[in-house]
Amino acid sequence: MGRVVAVDIGATNLRVAVFENDKLISHSRTQTPRAGPQDLINAIAHLIRGLAGGEDFDSIGVASIGPLDLKSGVVLWAPNLGYGNVSLRDSLGREFRRPVYLTNDALAGAWAEKVLGSGKxxxxxxxxxxxxxxxxxxxxxxxxxxxxxxxxxxxxxxxxxxxxxxxxxxxxxxxxxxxxxxxxxxxxxxxxxxxxxxxxxxxxxxxxxxxxxxxxxxxxxxxxxxxxxxxxxxxxxxxxxxxxxxxxxxxxxxxxxxxxxxxxxxxxxxxxxxxxxxxxxxxxxxxxxxxxTFGDDQVLYGAAATAINPPRAIAKYAYRP
Missing domain, CATH: 3.30.420.40 (ATPase, nucleotide binding domain)
Known part of the structure; x- marks a missing residue:
């Protein structure tokens, strides 16, 4: 299955993890930035570099609070953050030159159960x-x-x-x-x-x-x-x-x-x-x-599941370098 990066963007916490062969091997967490879109993108990139060196992985799965527009890869508006118009997919794709799969956090939670959890x-x-x-x-x-x-x-x-x-x-x-x-x-x-x-x-x-x-x-x-x-x-x-x-x-x-x-x-x-x-x-x-199945890490596992086994409807809107 290789190595993937998982990103969980919550209203309170921002989590990033590295998974290898569907197992979590390292992770990091910080408070979700509230200043605006660019600060959020910068914080994600910083955590990814700290965990994966920016290079040693195959793809990125991002699970975010929404609503989203998957076609454009943008968080339209996050009421619990107070800002929107966040170009997550393409910004991270250009930064790391890897495929990026973007989905909503709740969809990721469901996909975590189907791919990695008790709902297999x-x-x-x-x-x-x-x-x-x-x-x-x-x-x-x-x-x-x-x-x-x-x-x-x-x-x-x-x-x-x-x-x-x-x-x-x-x-x-x-x-x-x-x-x-x-x-x-x-x-x-x-x-x-x-x-x-x-x-x-x-x-x-x-x-x-x-x-x-x-x-x-x-x-x-x-x-x-x-x-x-x-x-x-x-x-x-x-x-x-x-x-x-x-x-x-x-x-x-x-x-x-x-x-x-x-x-x-x-x-x-x-x-x-x-x-x-x-x-x-x-x-x-x-x-x-x-x-x-995965408690506090449910959405993080969902982001990983999205990168490991991308659902067809999400894969067609992925960023591909």
Whole structure:
């Protein structure tokens, strides 16, 4: 399989790794630059040179927050970074004179399962990341679902409440991510607090101020704070609505779930999520819900999988020197 470089561009962290024969052999991480596109490209190039010397590899797989335009190889806009128009594919291709395969982080997470993870023998699967944002990727009939520009997976922007006043970072109202993305959870908790009729617990007080972070929310829920437990349940119901839409869209055998919010709070999310989904999916049934194979490194492995075994819809838009 040779040696490939994998790049994972997240809202918080930028990760680069070298894989050889599908095994991770070295990696590095830094905070994702927020100053603008060129700083991001420079940071990626710097990490690649530090790990691979700039030469000793066959290709680069890049998995980025989006939305993207695969045809032009550009990150159109990253709401959780605050900038866009990032010419990732061609800039890295010219810099290193290697093929560059660009995909969305959630698509990469799904492809990681199909190529390297627990989904190798599954032809129909989905991946959901619960983190700063909410991302979805799907493999249907053994093929990664990509779409005309690379955004067929953007179910984080599915409408879960058409009467909502909560605006998503993309500008739309009532989106799945608008309620449950880590960046939006304090606002969701504040909304729930405005309707709360129970005791004014410590979690309630923080929520009313817009200060109930995801970390505090799940910690307080685990400690028994009644308001925090209610907000977690509320968010789980939103997840159930979104994932039920995913079920009807892609008909997966299994949904793999990752992202820091899920990975650190699976005990508070998965059991209730499955029960709520039963109310929404009807005759379609609830597929298996499983923890993703590679944990915090899921997207990094997905970037590697994209370079090791490029999906046809991504390979046709690759940079080739």
């Amino acid at each position: 023998d599954v032809d129909d699967l989905a991946y959901v990341t619960m983190s700063t944002g909410l991302g979805v990727g799907a493999v249907v009939d053994g093929n990664l679902v990509v779409g005309r520009r690379g955004n067929a997976h953007e179910l984080g922007h599915a409408v879960v409440n058409f009467e909502s006043s909560l605006r998503c970072g993309c500008g739309g109202l009532g989106h799945w991510e608008a309620y449950v993305g880590g960046r939006n959870i304090p606002r969701t908790a504040q909304h729930v607090a405005s309707l709360w009729k129970g005791d004014r617990t410590r979690a309630y007080e923080l929520a009313a101020q817009g200060s109930l972070s995801p970390e505090l929310l799940y910690s307080m829920a685990r400690q028994g704070d009644e308001f925090a437990k209610y907000v977690v349940s509320y968010i789980n119901r939103v997840h159930a609505a979104g994932m039920s839409t995913l079920v009807t869209a892609y008909d997966p055998e299994v949904i793999f779930v990752g992202g820091s919010i899920f990975l650190y709070n699976e005990d508070l999310i998965k059991p209730e999520l499955v029960e709520y989904m039963k109310e929404y999916v009807g005759v379609f049934g609830v597929p298996r819900i499983e923890r993703c």
